[in-house]
Amino acid sequence: MIFTSAMMINDASALTVYTAGPGSLAKKLATGYEKQTGVKVNIFQATTGKVMARLEAEQANPIADVLISASWDTAEELQQRGWLLPYTSANAATIPDSLKSDSYVAQGIxxxxxxxxxxxxxxxxxxxxxxxxxxxxxxxxxxxxxxxxxxxxxxxxxxxxxxxxxxxxxxxxxxxxxxxxxxxxxxxxxxxxxxxxxxxxxxxxxxxxxxxxxxxxxxxxxxxxxxVAPRPMMILKSTQHAADAKAFVDYVLSPEGQELVANAWLMPARADIGAKRPLLSELxxxxxxxxxxxxxxxxxxxxxxxxxxx
Incomplete structure (x- = not known):
């Protein structure tokens, strides 16, 4: 389900994803992942600034498992802080090296x-x-x-x-x-x-x-x-649901997940998935x-x- 900033996320058994829009894409990815795995997903969606402010405020009691930002700089900063759990998805094989690291990967661009x-x-x-x-x-x-x-x-x-x-x-x-x-x-x-x-x-x-x-x-x-603004996706080291978080990243980077990204008018991160708009090679x-x-x-x-x- 989609939560606004005024709502609390308190289902300890669910996977919690913090994301900087688009909210409709986040909802579709959560629904697809839930259907595939049976794991419920709670989503907090807001601007990058508000998402990061919430993440900072919750340092003492972390809630988010997965973070999707609208700024690559966010991922680089959190990696430098040591906040990220290293993970390389098998579904990232066709993603250009410039759009991934050991600890984060582009959801789309x-x-x-x-x-x-x-x-x-x-x-x-x-x-x-x-x-x-x-x-x-x-x-x-x-x-x-x-x-x-x-x-x-x-x-x-x-x-x-x-x-x-x-x-x-x-x-x-x-x-x-x-x-x-x-x-x-x-x-x-x-x-x-x-x-x-x-x-x-x-x-x-x-x-x-x-x-x-x-x-x-x-x-x-x-x-x-x-x-271009690659949208980095990363798993927080503080997660209590590491296996589910990795499976969520896998789903987003799967052909099904990347088609949902493309349908939201973003460029897919995977080079083998088409888009409905100009790609990197055209800019x-x-x-x-x-x-x-x-x-x-x-x-x-x-x-x-x-x-x-x-």
Whole structure:
């Protein structure tokens, strides 16, 4: 079952999974796993920031068995802390080496792009900088990087790829009236409602789902480059259900589980499973962060100061 942040997870016999959206995918994976194994699954689904805050708060009495984050940096940090149980699933054989380690593996991958309202009367943007033009004055939103790990990944990737020019871009976006709109779905809402024309750095799978529902929006990946956000899945060392947790990871990485991932408009982690959207080979990927979490913290702080006047 799906639990909101206001609900408690107290079934000691069940497997507990903490996940940063999409909630519908988590529910389907839990249902499929339960049918296959008979093991019940409790799910806490929220933004990466809220999931991590809950995990930190429960250090003295850990509850989560499996964690699925929207930011690769989360897994690297928890591995450095010694919080993770090493496990390599047999179903990870076709997953690229860059998307797995001894202690965590990608569940799936999203990418960051521009989401544009095709009925907004604005010219179709092709590049990030197009959103700094007069046509998009006061018409752009962006997810809050303090709440969205993927949004912070984009800021980091742009800095790594562009250097100081990235901060000139962010400054121009601020001066052009771009507003920080909360988590990913919240940043998209004004565009769906017609109040804004575009999202800078939207997580693609949310928008693909909206397009399927009939919304007049388009996902655009700038040719100059973007970042992808692998969603790391890991088992907490504190788990009291290690065998069930490993079996859950196996299920998510099975063909059945990866098809569910693909149906949620994510790129499957497995290279032998198709997708309903562009794959890694079709995107120009900006350099990954290699400076560690302290560099990301500095980027987040600098971006926050830039937009503090809002």
């Amino acid at each position: 999203s990418a960051l792009g521009i989401v544009w309202d095709t009925k907004s009367g604005t010219p179709e943007p092709k590049e990030w900088a197009d959103l700094t033009t007069p046509a998009f004055k006061d018409k752009v939103t962006t997810p809050d990087p303090s709440l969205s790990g993927a949004s912070l990944d984009l800021l980091t990737g742009l800095q790594n790829g562009m250097g100081d020019a990235a901060w000139q871009l962010f400054g121009k976006l601020k001066n052009n009236g771009m507003v920080i709109g909360g988590p990913n779905a919240q940043a998209l809402t004004p565009v769906l409602q017609g109040a804004k024309a575009a999202v800078f750095g939207a997580v693609d799978y949310v928008s693909y789902g909206s397009i399927q529902d009939g919304e007049a929006i388009k996902v655009i990946f700038p040719a100059s480059g973007t970042v 120009k990927i900006l350099p990954e962060n290699s400076e560690g979490s302290s560099d990301r913290a500095a980027i987040l702080q600098r971006f926050g100061k830039l937009f503090a006047a809002q």
